[in-house]
Amino acid sequence: MRHVIVTGGSRGLGAVMIEGLLADGYRVSTCSRKKTDNIARLEAHPEYGPYFFWQACEVGEADQVDAFVEAAVAWAGDDGLWGLVNNAGVAQAGILASFPNVESERIIKINLLGTIQMARAASKVMLAQKPSENQGGRIINISSIIGTRGYNGLSAYSASKAGVDGFSRALARELGRRQITVNSVAPGYVATEMSSTLSPSQLKQIVGRTPLGRLADEDDILNAVRFFLSDGARMITGQTLIIDGGIST
Amino acid sequence: MTEDQIYAAIVEIISQTLDDKGLDVPEITPATEVLGDELGIDSLDLATLVSELEKKIGFDPFAKGFIEFKTVGELTKLYVR
Numbered sequence: 001m002r003h004v005i006v007t008g009g010s011r012g013l014g015a016v017m018i019e020g021l022l023a024d025g026y027r028v029s030t031c032s033r034k035k036t037d038n039i040a041r042l043e044a045h046p047e048y049g050p051y052f053f054w055q056a057c058e059v060g061e062a063d064q065v066d067a068f069v070e071a072a073v074a075w076a077g078d079d080g081l082w083g084l085v086n087n088a089g090v091a092q093a094g095i096l097a098s099f100p101n102v103e104s105e106r107i108i109k110i111n112l113l114g115t116i117q118m119a120r121a122a123s124k125v126m127l128a129q130k131p132s133e134n135q136g137g138r139i140i141n142i143s144s145i146i147g148t149r150g151y152n153g154l155s156a157y158s159a160s161k162a163g164v165d166g167f168s169r170a171l172a173r174e175l176g177r178r179q180i181t182v183n184s185v186a187p188g189y190v191a192t193e194m195s196s197t198l199s200p201s202q203l204k205q206i207v208g209r210t211p212l213g214r215l216a217d218e219d220d221i222l223n224a225v226r227f228f229l230s231d232g233a234r235m236i237t238g239q240t241l242i243i244d245g246g247i248s249t
Numbered sequence: 250m251t252e253d254q255i256y257a258a259i260v261e262i263i264s265q266t267l268d269d270k271g272l273d274v275p276e277i278t279p280a281t282e283v284l285g286d287e288l289g290i291d292s293l294d295l296a297t298l299v300s301e302l303e304k305k306i307g308f309d310p311f312a313k314g315f316i317e318f319k320t321v322g323e324l325t326k327l328y329v330r
Contacts, residue, residue, distance in 0.1 A: 066312075124309075127293075128300035177293055 001051070003027040003076040004138075004229060005069065007059055007118055008088030010036040013142070013190065016218035017085060017225055022048040024226065027079055029072035031057035032088075059088040059114035069121035080129050083138035083229050084122040086115040086164075093153040093198070104156040111160035112167070115141055119171060119182070126180050136179030140228045141168050142221070143184040145244050161186070165240050172238030181237035185224045188244025191215040212245035250306055256325045262301050263321070266294050279322025302328060 004021055008014040009030030015038050021028050022042070032039065033056065042052045053075045057068035073081050089111045092103050119139050126137035146154050147161025165184045172182040189198070189206045198206070207215060220243050227233050228241075242248055250258070256279070263283075264274045272289045275281075283290055283298075290298075303309045310316060310327040318324050 124296075124300040124303065127297040128304045174293065178297070 001025065001027045001079050002082035002229075003029065003072075003079040004083035004085060005029045005031075005072055005081065005118070005122060006085040006087055007031055007114070009054070010034070010039055013187075013218045013221055014087045017087060017222050018042065018052070019048070020219070020222045020226070021229075022051060026082075026229075027051045027053075027076055029053040029055075029075065031055050031059070031068045031072075033058055059118065060109040062117050065114070065117040066121050069118070069125065073125050081122060081125045081137065083140065084118060085225055085229075086118050086139070086141045088114055089142065089160075091154065091157050093157075095153055096155045099156065107156045108160050108163075111157070112163040115164050116167060119167070123171070123175060123180065126175075127178060136181075136234075137175075138229050138233075139168075139171065139175075139180065139182040140225055141165075141182070141184045143168075143186045143240065145186050145188045145242055145248050147186065148240070148242075149248055168240065169238045176237055179234070181228070181233065183228050183233075183237060184240040185221060185228065186240050186242045186244075187216055187221050188242065188247050189215050190221065191217055206247065210245040210247040211249070214245060216243050216245060250328075252325060252329050255302075255306065255328045256321070258302065258305055259298070259321055259325055262298050263288065263290065266290065266298065270294075277321060279320060279325070281321045282319050283321055283324055284319075 004026045006014055006017050006028060009018040010032035014030065018028050018030055028051065035054065039054045042048055043054065053072055055068050055071050057064045059065060090107055092107060122139065141164045143164040144161040146158045147165055150158050168182050168184040175182060207213065224241050224243050260277050263277060267274045267289060275287060281287060284295060299309065299311060306328050316327060318327060
């Protein structure tokens, strides 16, 4: 059974991905700052519970990240670690001139530094796996089209996600020889809690400009993650797959 | 693990790495340079070696910052506690 770590799995897109991957037959570990009702439900789930692991961890705090990955891999035993989905992230809107520096630091720390820390810890595990165990691996970083397109009031967030895409490209070059792929999945405007930073009129305008005429939902992102985790994606690395209904074309 | 056991583990991993790459395994001594031309180990191989040692020994001496080393003997000493 393949083991995948999904960060930020307590709610929103992370929660959807966890349940989707459990349904697909993956062993899944996740972390979040606090245990939510959804985490408790999955832990007690008759079918998924035995294949689900959660531990509190503040992404962006290196010691906690290392401890979480170590605990998750120990829990998975011989299944080792096949994939990492760096999903944990925060968004906060505001014009930069009046945006507190502490908020910019928090966004960069969780979205970018946390992604780097998780990938470091996970890649160490993947590299140490013998070919006879779990050869290769998958690292999938959830970024955003705001990282490439920008958006009024989301400059720090945009910087963090552009950084994630650059990180994916560079790490793909580092790990390629060991058949570990690294890719970004860049959602457009997704109808989740994260898009609550946008006003109703902004959201309406975005839908109007989207060729496919709707916001992406969590399942659209999950399907891209499923693909990158699969053997079918073994020849794809260093890429950013944009899931935005065509708005950025 | 004792220093001798750590040294033996490092030599074993390096030998396996070279074998996996289809390279000849030369005689490895404590004075052999890990990243020198003599072995044919590159930076990804070294990262793999350090990851495997952490798995075996239980800690990463590079976790808190870079530490300079050149030879197999110097690398061994970083893991002695």
